[in-house]
Amino acid sequence: MQHDKSVESLVDQMSLEEQVSLLSGEDLWSLPAIPRLGINKLRVTDGPNGARGSGTYINATTAAAFPAAISLGATWNTELAQQVGQAIAQEVKSKCAHVSLAPTVNIHRTATNGRNFECFSEDPELTAALATAYIKGQQSEGVASTIKHFVGNESEFERTTINSVIDERTLRELYLRPFEDAVKKAGVWAVMSSYNKLNGCYTAENRWLLSETLRKDWGFDGVVMSDWYGSRSTAPTINAGLDLEMPGPTRDRGAKLLAAVADGEVSRDTVRASAMAILTLMKRVGSIDDEQPFVERSDDLESHRALIRKAGAEATVLLKNQDNKLPLDLNNCGTVAVIGPNAKVAQIMGGGSAQLTPHYRISPWDGLVTKLGEQRLVFAEGCSNYRWEPLHQGKTTVAFYDNKHWAGEPVYQEVLDSAIAFWDIDFADNKVSKFNFSARINTSFDAPNTGIYNLGFHCAGYAKVYLDGKLVLDATSQWLKGRTFFEEGCDEIVVQLALEAGKSYDIDILFCNRQPDNIMVSGWRLGISQPLGSEGIQQAANAARNADTAIVFIGRSGEWDTEGSDLEDISLPGRQNELVEAVLEANPNTIVVLQTGGPVELPWLESVPAVLQAWYPGQECGNAIADVLFGDQEPTGRLPQTFPRCWSDNPTHTNSPLNYPGIDGQVEYGEGLDIGYRHYDKHQIKPLFPFGYGLSYTRFQLSDLVVNVSDQNRVDVAVTIENTGQREGATVVQLYTSELAPALDRPSKELKTFAKPIIASGERTTLNFTLGLRDFAYCDVEQGGWRIDAGKFMVSVGFNAEQISASAIINLKDDFQGY
Missing domain, CATH: 2.60.40.10 (Immunoglobulins)
Structure with missing residues (x-):
């Protein structure tokens, strides 16, 4: 039977139960089909710098990793943002999805927001212009953008429950501006509500926000969806204007929504209007008629490679260039000491839901080898900058039990390549309940040297770690909620172990689930390292002394710049400042390349001739940086966020924790309109580098x-x-x-x-x-x-x-x- 696919006709052919079925996810990434009416599934995917698909944050079908949003913010190039949006839409299609959960347009209110890397700027107009272009690019391909997080999610501290207190003028002039232009200028097809409360009401239940402002004032005609697990009620959300609860299976809708209609709490017209919004979105992206088999592809396209490399280079900001130290002369720079924890590690993205499994990673070392050849290079790590102990790589077996006591025979077993797991909705082949399971985990570690090692472990759940049968770490009695696994896990617990070279150690972990507070995840991570001491810095200084040029690659990583966790300050982690000072003393002809998701303090700035800020530029990281170092590409990036001289100069750094990060479940945006450069202007504080700053290789x-x-x-x-x-x-x-x-x-x-x-x-x-x-x-x-x-x-x-x-x-x- 041929069905009329017009939205009006479809919705009127649906039973109330079918309409309700469209208002919540079927699983983590899709809405259910309605075969009776020829309606196929609608699929969504993260995220802002690529399309991960339906895989986990740890291991998924490979995808193109584009520059992070703060990198795009640094380009100040709307045409480029549109091209990136269009290319990511093509990636979305390769993952058999129809909706991209991007862009993120929350404002850089503070220098320590863990998710600043995922947002464009401290300025609402720059953010609005780039977001509008990005959305136009995506939707030109028939893929829906989902602008997020609506609104008042400017930090990760208690983000799922905190009440953001923001006056309406500040909202209208700052935090709502990118969303307004996304609706009025780009015609965005979807909006995602934030987790937090806004002025006492969860945004997913906020009628003033979702209906009066978004729909009535601005004329939005798309779908409003919850952030994942961000819907907490039935009647209040749908009556406020939240069309879609994600993910599924439903917690607040389905039978509960049918009961609310029967009890008169929700009208049939309200359900019909939300179902109409969902069907309109399906019509726009073509999912109603999309009968293609669900097969995710890894389309490693040359055009995407070139665009990522171009965008990464264009985002690079030249912060200092004394005596025109840069660009380097390919033929006359001599031997080069390549130094630092980010030199041989490609820091291409931040952490959290923006993560994906890239097609490849080009490290700065790789990029320099391509430019100069390995014979002209020498490497020294110098020091570490990791937040958690380096992930243990190696065969790791997991046996699952359908109880919390490791009783009986395992109901499912799997083998991992490394000692990390992220379990959300579908895991263990659905043989266990995510609310009632345990697991025995086994791996081994071969100590390369005799000495003291650090073993680090954190988990969303409870666990004990044994080394050769001896309990060495207890994450049950010591478990305290921290900033890992989207705030569902504990902070890393680290113990020191004396190990012998050449000996293999058996590691067993007994894990059982913990009832999540907000985000339905369980997981764990094990890391082991032998710490670098002062000898590492000395080796780096020696390498620099014996080279003509030294390039130091420092900064942070997606462990620091991540969803679910704010930074404690803006100093460089570990001993990186000591490393730079030692290298400068050994060889004044030193260039520093920073990779961070936001501002950092630079106490050695006066002594170093040249500094580049390269952000997280995507999978072509090393090539993009090398292109700028050697002048193949201009450093045309300009700062999208002010760099303060010190953390205490930051707009939200006050004597009141109520202003930031919040206290007793509330954060007050007490600075009002005075964020970013406006704050530095008002208080006559000279920043380290002002908003919009960047040098060129010309004048x-x-x-x-x-x-x-x-x-x-x-x-x-x-x-x-x-x-x-x-x-x-x-x-x-x-x-x-x-x-x-x-x-x-x-x-x-x-x-x-x-x-x-x-x-x-x-x-x-x-x-x-x-x-x-x-x-x-x-x-x-x-x-x-x-x-x-x-x-x-x-x-x-x-x-x-x-x-x-x-x-x-x-x-x-x-x-x-x-x-």
Whole structure:
């Protein structure tokens, strides 16, 4: 029978039970099919820097790993963001999915948010512009974007329960801005609510947010879905405007929702409206008629490789370049000491739901070998920067028991390649209940040297670790909830062991599940290492002393920059500062390459000639960095987040934990509008590097600023830019607005738009910008719209938030526009 696939017809052919079935996931990544009506499954996939597919965070079908969002933020290139969005949509299709759970557009409120790497910027307009382009790219391929997390999820501390207290003006002017443009300019097809409460109400139950603001004020016509396990109720969520509970099997809908309809708590029209939204999404992405077999592919495309390499290089920010130390001359840089914990490890992504299994990883060492040949290089690790003890690699057997006491015979067994497991909905071939199981885990470790080793273990569950039959670590009596496994696990417990070279040690782990608090996961991780001591730093200094050039690769990793855990400060982990100082003393001709998901303190900055910030640039990491080091690509990245001199200069660093990270289940955004560069302006704090900062291998000059107020309620801006250097290059011209005598408190300046021209040496061009009245307005909460008070306003252009090259004053009249 041929069914009418129009949405209206389909929804009216459905029973109430069928409509309800579409309002919650069937499993972790899909919605159920309705064969009777010819409706096939809708599938979704993480995430912002690629498409993981249905596999776990540890091991899945390989996928292209694109630069992290903070890298894209550093490009200030909307066209590139659109290309990346389009390419990731192609990756989504390779995983037989229809919806991408991206982009993440929460604002960099604090320098220590563990998820800053996954977000674009501290500035709402830069974030909005990049997100809009990214979404347009994805949806041009018929793949839905899901903009997230809506809203007030600017830290990972108690993120699933904390109450974010944010006044409406601050929400409208800062934290809602990217979402607003995603709806109005990009026509985004899906929105994901955040875990947290907003002003006392969980966002998944917040009618003001989901219905009044998103749908009524902005005209959103897509699907609102919960974050995974972020729905906590039945009637309150659907009545507020949450269409879809994820993941499945359902906890809050299904029979509960049918009962709520029968009891009059939820109307049939409300159910029908949400089912209509789901079917509309299915229609847009073509899943209704998608009968292709579910087969995930690893499409390692040359076009994606090239785009990732280009984007990674373009995101790189040149922070310092004394005496034009960079770019290096391929033929005259001599021998190179390649030093640091990130030199031979490709730090390509942050941690959490953004993780995927990449097609490959190019480390900085690999990139330099390709450029120079291995014979000109020498390596020294120097020190470590890991957060957890290095993962134990090797055959690891797991036997599962359908009880919590390891009783009887195992009901399922598996063999892992390394000592880590992440168990969510489907594991152990569904032979055990995720709420009532235990496991015996066995592996072995061959000690390469005699000495003291660190054994580290953390778990979401309870466990005991035995070495050759002796209990060495107890994560039952010592278990305390920490910042691992999405805040469901304990922090790592580390014990020291004296081991003998050449001896093989048997390691047994007895694990049993713990009832999760919020996220339905269990898991564990075992790491072992023999710590590097001062001799490692000395070896690095010796390598630098005997080389012509030293390049030190330092920073963090996805263990530090990760979902579920904020940083404690912004200092470099471990002994990395000591390493840099020792290398500089041995060889002043030293370049430092940073890889972090946000700002870091740099106490040795005055002594080092050149510094690059390379972020997490995706699978082409080493090639992208080498391209910039040797000048094959310009370092056209500009900081999307201010680098403070020290953590205490950060906007959220106050004497009150209520402001950050929160206390007693609540965090108050007490700084209001004054985040990022606005904070440094207001308090006259000089940052280490200002927002928008970045050097080039050439030089640029701005002149001839002209600003005109037209009769069409717009402001036209023109400025001339000239490349006064010796090579072609690109820079970012940033335009800020200010109200000179505001009637109420306003930031001293606000970014409104930007351009990134490519200009040949000696050439000049005119850049033209158009501003609307909204670009000068503030949110008038009482009247419900955007207001301009008559008076003088300033339009400024420059190369970063500190370096303003020219300004002009204009007069504007009173104006008011509703939401």
